[in-house]
Amino acid sequence: MTPAKRTFDVVVVGAGGAGLRAALQLSEAGLNVAVLSKVFPTRSHTVAAQGGIGAALGNMGEDSWLWHMYDTVKGSDWLGDQDTIEFMCREAPKLVYELEHFGMPFDRNENGTVYQRPFGGHSQNFGERPVQRSCCAADRTGHAMLHTLYQRNVRARTRFFVEWMALDLIRDASGQVLGVTALEMETGDVMILQAGATLFATGGAGRMFHSSTNAFINTGDGLGMAARAGIPLQDMEFYQFHPTGVYGAGILITEAVRGEGGYLLNKNGERFMERYAPNLKDLASRDVVSRAMATEIKEGRGAGPQGDHLMLKLDHLGPEVIDKRLPGIREISKKFANVDPVKDPIPVVPTAHYMMGSIPTNYRSEVIAPRGADKEATVPGFYAAGECACASVHGGNRLGTNSLTELLVFGKSAADSAIRFLKENPGQKELPKDAADRSLARLARLDNQKNGESVSEVGMEIRRTMQAHCGVFRFPDMLVKGVKKIHEIADRATRTQIKDKSRVFNTARIEALELENTIEAARATMVGAAARQESRGAHDRADFHKRDDVNWLKHTLWYKEGDRLDYRPVHMKPLTVRTIEPKVRTY
Amino acid sequence: MRFRIFRYDPDKDEKPTMRDYDVALDPHDRMLLDALVRIKEQDDSLSLRRSCREGVCGSDAMNINGRNGLACITKLSDLKEPVELRPLPGLPVIRDLIVDMTQFFKQYHSIKPYLINEDPPPEKERLQSPEEREELDGLYECILCACCSTSCPSFWWNPDKFVGPAGLLQAYRFIADSRDQAAGERLDNLEDPYRLFRCHSIMNCVDACPKNLNPTRAIGKIKELMVKRSV
Numbered sequence A: 001m002t003p004a005k006r007t008f009d010v011v012v013v014g015a016g017g018a019g020l021r022a023a024l025q026l027s028e029a030g031l032n033v034a035v036l037s038k039v040f041p042t043r044s045h046t047v048a049a050q051g052g053i054g055a056a057l058g059n060m061g062e063d064s065w066l067w068h069m070y071d072t073v074k075g076s077d078w079l080g081d082q083d084t085i086e087f088m089c090r091e092a093p094k095l096v097y098e099l100e101h102f103g104m105p106f107d108r109n110e111n112g113t114v115y116q117r118p119f120g121g122h123s124q125n126f127g128e129r130p131v132q133r134s135c136c137a138a139d140r141t142g143h144a145m146l147h148t149l150y151q152r153n154v155r156a157r158t159r160f161f162v163e164w165m166a167l168d169l170i171r172d173a174s175g176q177v178l179g180v181t182a183l184e185m186e187t188g189d190v191m192i193l194q195a196g197a198t199l200f201a202t203g204g205a206g207r208m209f210h211s212s213t214n215a216f217i218n219t220g221d222g223l224g225m226a227a228r229a230g231i232p233l234q235d236m237e238f239y240q241f242h243p244t245g246v247y248g249a250g251i252l253i254t255e256a257v258r259g260e261g262g263y264l265l266n267k268n269g270e271r272f273m274e275r276y277a278p279n280l281k282d283l284a285s286r287d288v289v290s291r292a293m294a295t296e297i298k299e300g301r302g303a304g305p306q307g308d309h310l311m312l313k314l315d316h317l318g319p320e321v322i323d324k325r326l327p328g329i330r331e332i333s334k335k336f337a338n339v340d341p342v343k344d345p346i347p348v349v350p351t352a353h354y355m356m357g358s359i360p361t362n363y364r365s366e367v368i369a370p371r372g373a374d375k376e377a378t379v380p381g382f383y384a385a386g387e388c389a390c391a392s393v394h395g396g397n398r399l400g401t402n403s404l405t406e407l408l409v410f411g412k413s414a415a416d417s418a419i420r421f422l423k424e425n426p427g428q429k430e431l432p433k434d435a436a437d438r439s440l441a442r443l444a445r446l447d448n449q450k451n452g453e454s455v456s457e458v459g460m461e462i463r464r465t466m467q468a469h470c471g472v473f474r475f476p477d478m479l480v481k482g483v484k485k486i487h488e489i490a491d492r493a494t495r496t497q498i499k500d501k502s503r504v505f506n507t508a509r510i511e512a513l514e515l516e517n518t519i520e521a522a523r524a525t526m527v528g529a530a531a532r533q534e535s536r537g538a539h540d541r542a543d544f545h546k547r548d549d550v551n552w553l554k555h556t557l558w559y560k561e562g563d564r565l566d567y568r569p570v571h572m573k574p575l576t577v578r579t580i581e582p583k584v585r586t587y
Numbered sequence B: 001m002r003f004r005i006f007r008y009d010p011d012k013d014e015k016p017t018m019r020d021y022d023v024a025l026d027p028h029d030r031m032l033l034d035a036l037v038r039i040k041e042q043d044d045s046l047s048l049r050r051s052c053r054e055g056v057c058g059s060d061a062m063n064i065n066g067r068n069g070l071a072c073i074t075k076l077s078d079l080k081e082p083v084e085l086r087p088l089p090g091l092p093v094i095r096d097l098i099v100d101m102t103q104f105f106k107q108y109h110s111i112k113p114y115l116i117n118e119d120p121p122p123e124k125e126r127l128q129s130p131e132e133r134e135e136l137d138g139l140y141e142c143i144l145c146a147c148c149s150t151s152c153p154s155f156w157w158n159p160d161k162f163v164g165p166a167g168l169l170q171a172y173r174f175i176a177d178s179r180d181q182a183a184g185e186r187l188d189n190l191e192d193p194y195r196l197f198r199c200h201s202i203m204n205c206v207d208a209c210p211k212n213l214n215p216t217r218a219i220g221k222i223k224e225l226m227v228k229r230s231v
Helices: A017-028 A065-075 A082-101 A141-155 A221-228 A286-298 A315-325 A327-337 A402-424 A437-448 A455-469 A476-493 A507-531 B032-042 B102-110 B130-134 B153-157 B164-175 B183-190 B204-208 B215-230
Strands: A004-013 A033-037 A116-124 A129-135 A160-162 A164-171 A177-184 A190-200 A239-246 A263-265 A310-313 A346-355 A366-368 A378-384 A554-559 A564-569 B002-007 B017-022 B061-064 B067-070 B083-086 B093-095
Touching: A004 A017, A004 A177, A004 A402, A017 A033, A017 A141, A017 A402, A033 A164, A033 A190, A065 A082, A065 A116, A082 A141, A082 A402, A116 A286, A141 A402, A164 A190, A164 A221, A164 A437, A164 A507, A177 A378, A177 A437, A177 A507, A190 A221, A190 A402, A190 A437, A221 A507, A239 A286, A239 A327, A286 A310, A286 A346, A315 A327, A327 A346, A378 A402, A437 A507, A455 A476, A455 A507, A476 A507, A507 A554, A507 A564, B002 B032, B032 B083, B067 B204, B102 B164, B153 B164, B164 B183, B164 B215, B183 B215, B204 B215
Parallel strands: A004 A033, A004 A190, A033 A160, A190 A378, B002 B083
Antiparallel strands: A116 A129, A164 A177, A177 A190, A239 A346, A263 A310, A310 A346, A366 A378, A554 A564, B002 B017, B061 B067, B061 B083
8 A cells, every 4th residue: 555645845854953953044035945853843852951061152252163163173173074173163043033033032242242151172262261152041041942943843833743753864876865655643644745855854863871961762763764764873883971861860951051060079078070171171062071071980980889979069150140031940959959059069970961973964965875985965955954964063072052952054055955956956856656665565574573671771771782882981891792682682673572552643653663763873873883993072082092193094984775875075174274284182 | 559541442442441550560660651661561552651751752751640740750659559640631532541632733833932023133133132031931941731721621621612721821931032022922822711811810720730830820921911001
């Protein structure tokens, strides 16, 4: 049976920050757009971003996009593409102003301009001293931004397909992307959404780790779809552990706490970051701070009866500052840590947070899939933005605030590129006869599976394995075992069984389909990590302790088919300025 | 811990039932959502919405022992057993704890929930003083979970005509924004026997809001503005 089909100019998959910014651009261009989302748009995980949007507005003192660019390149440990980084840092102020014009409730300075706070790794004059660059709305910046973008889309009459889960990409024999198959969750119906251009903004895969700041919906759906369609995933071994997740609960405590003057203590009450990063201290890059914390714990200076966490002190900021700038943190701490930060420090531990790698894209947000010697070849009709795209602005380690910056800049650039593509390639191409076959086979397999394992069991195995084998510190023997284990789990993931066979809002089925996506992200991460014989950014190998620019200044590409790895060069040449040459990275 | 949960699958059930579950909790299970995830491990057919699990996305609103709230920030230790869970009242049930929120969002959309300012935007940001910005505190934080509107009898009786506390809170969020130019139009849009004036200030919404917001106060401010402009 062939599913029903609908045709659009553009299908956007995902309605978080990147998807909504893209959708707005497309709707306002008068295109026929469908925006699919597993959840109502304002429930997307952008809503949980706290600290701010990085943009060199210079409202608090001198700043320049070039300094922002330098910080981002250095933060990436030189794995970031310098052309995309230049593009992002130059575009950022314009897009933040635009967001303000849309109605974003930014905090304000006395002179009426947008308030900006300090954040980790952001500096003035090429690393000299901290700069206030993070444009924020208290500690609810993501919430304010997501709602503002949704509201603007209401104004633009964007058409949403709410609680629709995209299942698979449709590509023709030439490799062009022609849309997606999708499942309407309320009815269980499958539909083909054909499109002249397809834009992924599906977010991250943080649910592949056991201890994660990420929402339940962050299951790497775009990555799974891309991988099954033969598109590589890039630099997946670079996974960010946020220094401050609530101990035991994993809920994010924003870096803005340290930006506003909070700091970390070990069990002796020592401000240990002074030893690891004498200049920026607690505002060093996240990979640096998380490693320092893990080292403190490993060397017996962790806090608590198990010595397995550290303390984040902010009571010295006073209740006024905390209630004004960090009200959400106070709420979270009380609820999830039984601590009122006005009085006591918050127990925190590095927690899986953000995927630097993903579907490779260029600064125009076109998806890259090398063809032979052409390592920059793009996939016609396919665009990606946000965490599901590896532009690669974050390289080996993302700076705080740059994720929201990325959503705005590349959400827009992906839409602009799609509009250009549609102008040059009007009309719809013919769909391949087997367009829906893969999705239908996946669903039929789930319906008919006997003697399989439960989705929650296999999911738990993925999360435990990733946490134990691919964490902040990585060991060669653990990685080798991890690859073997993750392959075994991938095999088990093809035999999951659900008891619920209802057509109506079958969340068991959704979770099973999500698991088939998460496992691809996990495989790519583990295999990439085992292969990369150096330490760079968030990837820290006990057996290769140094960054190795001679052999490893290159992007990893992982292909699902045969677990194949390939590599492509880092773009060291910016668009208009001089290359920022690699050097030793200290904070 | 014992739970009694509303179950209904239109695909196979003629009518809803309450089903009992006994769950062995882990010491790490702190919130109601943790328990629901465990129940779903036993019985994968239990359907509910959930996402952020920290009270900011607004997915897992439900009726908990007779009160609307978010499962992810409701502490298990605060709940009396058996914990009775039902879908949000007053909206059609799709399945189990999942309700059809179409009417709720329709009302939200009806208040034009976006900044209206027809001036050409300046090159940089529009200026707003910290005091003007403070007017938006307690308004912009709404997560659209619908705990308030579905605890409001006026919304139960007239979900098609009464905007409801969530929508009205957002209407005031834009009226109160120094950058918005459409206050008059927004008030016109609410000048109606039902849209605004079905609120009788019984404050169920305030009691239900998991973010400690106060829709009743916002509604009061809108009413004040209506009076002011009529004299």
